[in-house]
Structure formats: structure tokens, C-alpha cells
């Protein structure tokens with residue numbers, strides 16, 4: 001039971017999407033819940049309780065459990081073998097719904113005390129044990145894993161203090177029923193380290209193995225982090241927690257949220273104990289969910305670290321602002337063809353897709369005009385940056401599939417011509433020595449996504465989700481795959497292609513695929529101005545050489561070609577007439 005005799009790792013069971021949300025009255029939409037789950041998984045958490053399948057009258061907030069469990073995103077996560085994604089179920093009905101939705105792990109829950117058992121699941125402790133045993137045996141027969149909870153380990157909101165013998169009785173029954181682990185719930189958040197130590201020692205003395213129990217501490221009395229630490233030092237290695245400290249049970253009046261996941265991760269990491277969780281990402285997720293659902297953020301670590309990072313960000317932003325002129329850039333239109341307008345502001349060229357009524361879908365003539373404009377600008381010494389944006393609500397909905405425009409299913413000659421047109425456009429953009437920027441004023445689909453991701457940098461307005469929608473039309477993202485897969489990475493691109501789902505700007509931002517997200521189109525304009533001001537630090541030659549270095553790295557990493565290329569650029573930049581000489 002000493003620190004030295006056990007490996008320095010713990011497993012965190014993130015209960016935010018279930019325990020964290022169940023007590024919130026205001027409805028939270030299913031997409032927000034799914035986004036929370038997505039973000040949590042991205043932090044490296046490998047155990048996330050997804051939801052509960054309980055009576056919607058008891059817990060209205062989680063009445064959308066079928067939508068959550070049935071979503072392609074959750075189905076995809078459930079298929080990942082390294083993740084544990086338990087779903088709380090109280091009875092056979094809940095189990096059957098979970099099984100229908102492909103769930104691989106459930107959690108059964110009982111209380112060590114009569115008052116809470118009656119209020120929470122409308123039965124006595126013995127009836128609850130019998131129900132949990134029955135549910136667990138059916139689940140095990142269907143090859144599901146079963147986790148268990150025992151609530152009210154220290155006190156019950158209706159009955160007062162809990163006898164340790166009742167806790168022992170419940171833990172034994174759940175382990176006998178086949179639970180691989182039982183989480184000890186201080187539902188009221190009333191216990192303190194002395195209680196924790198005494199209960200764990202008692203359970204161990206009575207024959208309960210330490211690796212069969214986990215800690216689930218609420219923070220009503222501010223003792224939760226200390227309780228976890230004490231439990232760790234008693235030998236526990238699994239702890240339940242909730243991002244931003246959300247949580248609580250409607251049938252435990254006055255009890256507050258779970259111990260915050262951020263606080264646990266910070267504490268364990270500072271002690272050299274690994275959790276596998278990326279703390280900055282977790283902090284970002286905690287801030288995001290509490291802002292999104294307008295609930296107080298209860299993680300002290302989350303608050304402290306986000307203030308620190310905000311300070312750093314605003315310092316950086318003010319540096320950028322200082323360098324930008326306060327007045328917005330003036331753009332002058334100098335050319336207009338069908339569906340495309342060209343503007344200039346100094347060394348910046350802006351290409352505006354202008355078929356708003358058709359979602360800025362690309363006709364054959366627009367593709368050709370865009371290619372010509374980009375090719376000309378790439379050779380024009382007075383152009384340093386090429387921006388692509390669009391009029392109206394959409395950035396670009398891809399190829400125009402209308403009959404008069406760029407039809408599919410027309411056979412060989414049409415297909416070849418369209419292939420050449422699209423390839424030339426994306427290559428012109430990709431090979432341009434100028435800095436290319438997609439300024440995404442709205443959602444993009446198919447070829448529109450290719451346009452954005454063949455650019456060097458992307459800015460987006462918040463609703464500008466991108467969808468590789470081809471699969472829905474019986475197509476595949478052929479010409480754009482080169483750029484999308486390169487920028488997104490293979491697994492993510494494959495999943496987005498196969499699911500044809502909208503990928504949100506927040507998701508893109510988290511992955512570093514868009515550099516900035518603006519809340520409104522006006523703000524997007526300002527962000528573009530700021531970016532263009534920031535880019536002035538690089539001379540045109542330095543930008544071109546940097547782009548070439550990046551290209552050498554992704555196309556020829558580790559080869560002679562890369563080595564020669566680097567040497568050639570090195571010599572060029574050191575030359576007597578190079579920009580560097582100035």
C-alpha cells in the first residue's frame with residue numbers, strides 16, 4: 001500500500017456526460033452532448049460514461065440516450081477496443097435498450113441505504129441488489145462488461161450516517177453478481193480523508209481486493225481531491241470524476257458536483273503519476289462545456305490554467321493588433337466574371353466566389369477562371385497573398401452537379417475534362433509560391449472542402465462546418481483527397497469521408513486545421529485583416545522558401561530530394577542578393 005510498491009498510473013473514469021449532466025434542468029441538445037464526448041475522448045481519457053438509460057421521468061436530461069447511443073460518432077467510439085464506455089442502467093429495460101444500441105459495457109447502481117434507494121430507484125436495498133444481480137447476469141450472458149456503483153457510502157440524505165457493514169454487503173453482492181469493479185459513491189460529498197481511510201481499510205480487512213474498488217467522490221464539502229489522494233495512498237487506482245466538476249443527483253438534495261477531472265489530473269501529474277490525459281485539452285473542454293451550457297465551472301485547476309492561457313493569448317493578440325492598422329483594409333474590385341469577383345488591397349489578392357444563391361457551387365467556367373487568377377497571381381511579383389472567400393451563407397458547396405454545368409454520369413470525355421479542370425485548380429493553389437488563405441465565411445462541402453484545404457492557412461466563421469459529403473451522393477472525394485488527407489491525417493480523414501458528417505470548426509480548430517474561428521462574419525473580416533498584418537513579418541521570398549521546406553518534408557521526408565532541397569534553399573537564403581542580406 002505504499003507509493004513505491006504500486007505502478008505510478010491511475011485510471012480516470014470520466015462521468016461528465018452522465019453524472020455531470022443528469023441533474024441539469026435546462027435541456028442540453030444531443031449535439032452538445034456528442035461534442036462533449038468527442039472532446040473528452042480527444043483528451044486521452046479511455047473510460048467515459050456516455051449516458052444513462054433510465055426513466056425519462058426520473059432524469060429528463062438524459063431522455064435522448066437513444067440518440068446519443070445511436071449516433072455514428074458514438075458507434076465509432078464503441079468500436080475502438082481500447083476504450084471503455086459504460087452506460088448506466090437500472091433495470092432490464094435499460095439493459096435491452098443499451099444492447100440494441102451496441103453498448104459493450106453497462107454500470108449497475110445500488111445504494112447502501114434505504115432512503116436514497118427508495119428515492120433514486122424506487123425500491124429497497126435488497127430489491128435493488130436482486131435487480132442488479134439479474135441485470136448483470138443477463139449482460140454477462142450477452143458478453144457485456146459490468147461495472148457497479150454503491151451510493152451513499154458515508155451518509156444518506158434521508159437516513160443519516162451509513163454503516164460500513166451495509167457498504168461491505170453491497171460491494172460483495174455486486175462483485176458476486178459479476179461486476180469487474182465497484183465504485184464507492186460518496187453521493188453527498190460529505191466524507192473526508194479519515195472516513196475514506198477507515199472505510200477502505202475495513203473493506204480490505206473483510207476480504208475486498210483493492211483492485212476491485214474505485215472511488216467516486218462528490219465535492220460538496222470541498223474534500224473530494226483530498227479524499228482521492230487518501231484513497232490513492234490506501235491503494236485505490238481508479239477514480240471517477242467529472243470535467244469542470246459538473247454533476248450531482250436530483251435525489252440527493254444539496255449535494256454538489258463530482259470531483260473535477262482537471263483537479264485530479266493536475267494532482268496526479270504533479271506527483272509523477274500518469275493518467276494518460278492531456279491536461280490543457282481537458283481544461284479547454286471544461287471551459288467549453290461550462291460556457292456552452294452556462295453552468296458554473298467548479299474546477300480550481302481549470303479556472304487557474306485557463307486564466308493563465310487567456311492572459312498569454314490576449315498578450316499575443318494585442319501584439320498582432322498593434323501591428324495591424326486600426327482601419328479595416330480597403331478592397332477594390334478589378335475584375336468580375338460569372339460567379340467570381342477579384343479584389344485587390346496592396347499586395348493582397350482576394351478571390352470571392354459569387355454564386356450565393358447556388359451555395360457558391362463551382363461551375364466549369366468558375367473553376368477555369370479561378371485557376372487562371374491563381375496562376376497569374378502566383379507569377380505576379382506585386383502579389384504576396386491570395387485569399388479565397390465567398391459571398392452569402394456558404395463558402396463553397398463543391399462542384400455544381402447541375403445538368404448544364406459539370407454533370408456526373410456523362411461518361412468518358414466529360415469526366416476527363418472535369419478531372420483536368422479540378423486537378424489544375426487544386427494544383428495551382430497548392431503549388432503557388434504565394435501565401436494562400438481560405439477565409440471560410442460559411443459551410444463547405446465536397447470540392448469546397450478541397451479548396452479550403454489546398455490553401456496554406458484557414459480562418460473560419462463558427463458555423464463553417466466542413467462536410468466530405470461525396471459518399472452520400474455515391475461519389476468519393478477523389479481530386480481533393482490529396483490535400484484533405486495530407487492536412488487531416490489518415491484516420492480522421494477516412495472517418496469523415498465514410499461518415500460524410502459535418503466536421504465543426506471547433507473540431508478543426510482543436511486539431512489545428514483552422515488557425516482562427518470568428519463568431520460573426522464581421523469578426524471574420526477583422527481576423528483576416530489581423531492575419532494579413534501579421535503575415536507582413538515574412539518577406540515574400542521567406543514565405544516561398546518556407547512553403548517549399550514544408551512541401552519537401554511531406555512529399556520527400558528523409559530522402560535525397562529533401563536533403564538537396566534544404567541545401568539549395570539554405571544557399572539561396574544566404575546569397576548576397578537574398579532578402580536575408582537586407
Ligand SMILES: CC(C)(COP(=O)([O-])OP(=O)([O-])OC[C@H]1O[C@@H](n2cnc3c(N)ncnc32)[C@H](O)[C@@H]1OP(=O)([O-])[O-])[C@@H](O)C(=O)NCCC(=O)NCCSC(=O)C[C@@](C)(O)CC(=O)[O-]
Nearest residue numbers: 053054055058090093094109120121122149151185187249
Ligand atoms: C429505476 C426506475 C426506472 C424505477 O422507476 P419506477 O417508476 O419504479 O419503474 P417503472 O418500471 O414503473 O417505470 C416508470 C416509467 O419509466 C419507464 N422506464 C423504466 N425503466 C426505464 C429505462 N431503463 N429506460 C427508459 N424508461 C424506463 C417505464 O417504461 C415507465 O414509463 P411510463 O410507462 O410511465 O411512461 C427509475 O426510478 C429510474 O429510472 N431511476 C434512475 C434514477 C437515476 O438515474 N438517478 C441518478 C443516477 S444514480 C447516481 O447518480 C449515483 C451514482 C451512480 O452516480 C453514484 C453516486 O454518486 O453515488
